[in-house]
Amino acid sequence: MRQFLISFAFAVSGLLAQSARADERWASLPEPPAMPQPVKSGTAPVNGIKMYYAVYGTAPGTPILMIHGGLGYADIWANQVADLSKDHTVIVADSRGHGRSTRNSQPFGYDLMASDYLALLDTLGIKKVDLVGWSDGGIIGLDIAMHHPERLNKLFAQAANTKTEGVKADVMENKTFKAYIDRSGEVYRKSSPTPGEYDAFVEQISGMWASQPNWSDADLATIKTPTEIVLGDHDEAVDRGHTEYMASHIHGAKLVILPDASHFAMLQDPAGYTAAIRAFFGGK
Structure with a gap:
């Protein structure tokens, strides 16, 4: 009986631990809310493609450009846009x-993607921005900071990497990350001009x-x-040591670790994420 009770206690403990992990904020993947109404939106012809964009708010001062991560889309920023556009x-x-x-058939590259965003800003008549970049968006921001620093005021780069080995080898085994890939495929099929080409797009990028x-x-x-180099303390994709390396090799960069958050911190803790942006960029 004693052995049975011990085994039962361990089993209950394991179930409780699994339940606790399932309830952890950093293991969740909330849906973003609907975007607010833009001041203007459309597609801009840049570098041989048609690039969707939207502009929110009309306040003076340095505009904010927000760049999403790989396989993602602009609407993932809905929580932050609703607040920052005030x-x-x-x-x-x-x-x-x-x-x-x-x-198009042109090979993907971060230099090319950075050029896309700069061409978009030119189309909109915007010379300089504060930039928030997540994952691939953070890498694009770093590329702009290296090659076109005159276009940036400040850079908030979350979950970026500067070498391929900065990405965790087991990221594709993570349930939250897998769920993100599946959701991204659903969004692509609903919104893309080529809805049947998600697999081809993933292969290309x-x-x-x-x-x-x-x-x-x-x-x-x-x-x-x-620059702020930012990482969730439970990031599934980017290695913490690599993030610390980045911050130590960029002149004057500050390392920021977001608590109880993962690669998808903007969805898991929208208020805290926006507060971190505001604290860095200044303003209300």
């Missing part, structure tokens, strides 16, 4: 091949992920834009 002009877009934007980014310490040292 006192900022906020620009979002779907990166090439993502969401409502088209792609995977060619970039296999070899990029691959920046040296000297490359990172060229960044002079005020």
